[in-house]
Every structure is written in C-alpha cells, then in structure tokens.
Amino acid sequence: MKEGYRLLLVDKDGVLVSEFQLTENALAQPEAFVAALRDAIESIEEEP
DSSP: OOSSEEEEEEOTTOOEEEEEEEOHHHHTOHHHHHHHHHHHHHHHHHOO
C-alpha cells in the first residue's frame, strides 16, 4: 500500500462509492483534490 491517506466515500447504505489515495503531493494541491471530490459527490447525487 502506498504511503499517505485513503479517503473512502460511501453512500447512506454503506456501499463504497469512491476511494481516493491521498499522498503528500495530492495534499499539496488541494484545488485538484477538492475538484475530484466535488465531481464524485455530484455523480452520487445524480443517481436515483
């Protein structure tokens, strides 16, 4: 496993929706990470 952090995004039923590997480099570019996270959340909200 890579060093860093993992962010697991699950829906209200506990089903894994998305997983992000957060390295020091990713954390150094918060705008790109936030944009990817926003896209993942929006795609979840669009599902029925």
